[in-house]
Amino acid sequence: MAEQRIHFIGGGQMAEAIIRAIIANQTASARSITVADINEERIRLLNEKYGILTDIRQEVALSEADLIIIAVRPQDNLTEVGQLVHEYAGKNSAVISIVAGVTIEQLASYIGGDRAIIRVIPNTLTDTGLGYSGVALNAHATKEQVDVFLNGFGKVQYLDESLIDTFTGYGVAGPNYVYYFIESLADAGVLAGLPREQAWQVALENVEGAVAMLRQTKLHPRQLLDINNSPGGVGIHGLYELNNSDFAAGLQRSVLAAVKRTAELGKDRP
Template sequence: MKLAIIGLGNMGQTILDGILKNNILVAEEIAAADKKFAADDFSLKNKYPGLYFTAENKEAVLKADYVILAVKPQIFSKVLSEIKTICDDKTIISIAAGIKRAFIEEQVPNNTGVVRVMPNTPALVGEGMSALSFSKKLAEKEKTFVKSIFKSFGKIIEIEEEQMDAVTALSGSGPAFVYLFIEALSDAGVLNGLDREKALKLAAQTVKGGAEMILQSKKHPAELKDMVTSPGGTTIAGLASLEESAFRSAVIKAVSAAAKRSEELGK
């Protein structure tokens, strides 16, 4: 086995789907471990034929070179303590929010590589943004393999460990802030006479299109904003109202509050 995935919830399955759809590995090279696999109603075997399933975390780790810990922060320490003595010469990849890479490195053998990754929920539709922080023990070929996994369901960026709280707040929590904005745009459309379905579609596609304009054009958001804003027109009237309501300040405060909370959870 090349890879073990511990935890096959939404994000674990998203990672697995990306790997298989992009032919990074075949099912026979992957082991999946989750306590729920011992349940009578376990049904994922039909979805992933060829995959090795086990309810025992150690069994999966022993078979793999790379181990993805796709478990919630609340049980992360318990899972790590269960497998830490059998991680020699393996690469541990953690996607748990708030769990610092240094904490993992202290628990595992010295020859274990550690990668901390913060993906976000748009990964479920192939539009994820994942930030990766590598320990210095990883060779370039190992980094390349790990990057290929997270590129399979979105975009990636490599960062320093100390930047992870900011990433957690910005791209980890950020989708919730965007959903709130889309909901507000939709509500405004309904207030001004649109039916809910049309308003929501207009709002969601507008946000999606605006984001794609930034990514493809490489232009600063202020420049793109000015392209939409005519003298004395409707857009500048709306922008003036947002400034009056301290819109940008509210967003900055929200991200900063989320970053602070991420830092607290990591202590």
């Protein structure tokens, strides 16, 4: 397959994370990528850091692109962005929106519904090759159009669009919960008297090891908890306190709040 030309509208944090990953793993070359951003500084920075093309007008980049990535915020002027795409994008190009909370129906109202539109909530672990992006296609889009690009910054789960908001708050915001857990765990080690660096290394190793155990043994966490806790011992005393806290429900409420906010982002647009 010939290399796809990829044009980003919005060159912020998420666009940069995707660009860095797809160039690093040779999914795309820098010369096949263009970016438009209302902030000139961002374009200059992306050119300097990654060598992407910058001496091209947006109208031309849109007309030549195979994939057009809408990477502005939900609060930005999507009507204006959609109008540009509608006017200049080639008929066979696929338009990928990574804008949280904005539906395919809303996107179609901005750019026209008679073209391939793909709603993606991109995973944020892009530099690792791990992490799932959630993807919903409209009737004009095919997996073949986007599969190579999407796998260039992690793994992909194709979903019914009705699940994308849930996937956003649970899956894509997911590393937040894990980062926060690791930070809290390392703090617990320090609170109990370990030096910070040792507490930190142990927390990371335990998280990585626990995931490896779950994958290797295919056991349920509860079964591994049983093995880890001797009668009247250390582990079960620690777990008793956790059971007395709001730990599980707090985490679950946090995910539900993130899912709720995703839906609000789509509705509260200017």
